[in-house]
Amino acid sequence: SAVISQKPSRDICQRGTSLTIQCQVDSQVTMMFWYRQQPGQSLTLIATANQGSEATYESGFVIDKFPISRPNLTFSTLTVSNMSPEDSSIYLCSVEKGVTGELFFGEGSRLTVL
Amino acid sequence: GQQLNQSPQSMFIQEGEDVSMNCTSSSIFNTWLWYKQDPGEGPVLLIALYKAGELTSNGRLTAQFGITRKDSFLNISASIPSDVGIYFCAGLGVSQGGKLIFGQGTELSVKP
DSSP states (O other), X not given: OOOEEEEOSEEEEOTTOOEEEEEEESSOOSEEEEEEEOTTOOOEEEEEEETTSOOEEOTTOXXXXXXXXXXXXXXXXXXXXXXXXXXXXXXXXXXXXXXXXXXXXXXXXXXXXX | OOOOEEEOSEEEEETTOOEEEEEEOSSOOSEEEEEEEOTTSOOEEEEEXXXXXXXXXXXXXXXXXXXXXXXXXXXXXXXXXXXXXXXXXXXXXXXXXXXXXXXXXXXXXXXX
């Protein structure tokens, strides 16, 4: 498995501001992923964070809104830019470890936008 | 996009009862994963399945990879109050481009 730490664990933000979420893993990993979980919903993949290259975004998510950094093999950040109340969600960092496709998740960052 | 149909959406059971939930898909998966999410936490991996027909247990939890590779179920025996949470299935297959697809979740409530 992997130990994944996210900061902040929760925050309340004002409309129009930006927030950067940090994800730290206790070991080097190739693939890191960012998910969004809207209230009462399942998990939706935002993007795959690749070390040394641009993140790969899923349909419906763009770099200007969700810029991602991946400076090394143990750390990544996700920024939620120009926030609106619709961005209120839990944002989850995950890493792939194990035999095939097993994802391990951080505890999530619960964001409330007023 | 590709979706997994997970049912039931929610369950209210008495402590000690057995629970069963399942996921189905229109396409084939090579891997099925089952997660549990407690309130305010990230999902935690419970069981991973890699072969059609595979039956795997983790304590009181048992999961099976359907023989058609399009479905999986999770059983919880003799439920206890700490089983409360949301259970997600997730599948990985070639047609999903290597990305894990999640079901909608089953919210389990256990009455002591």
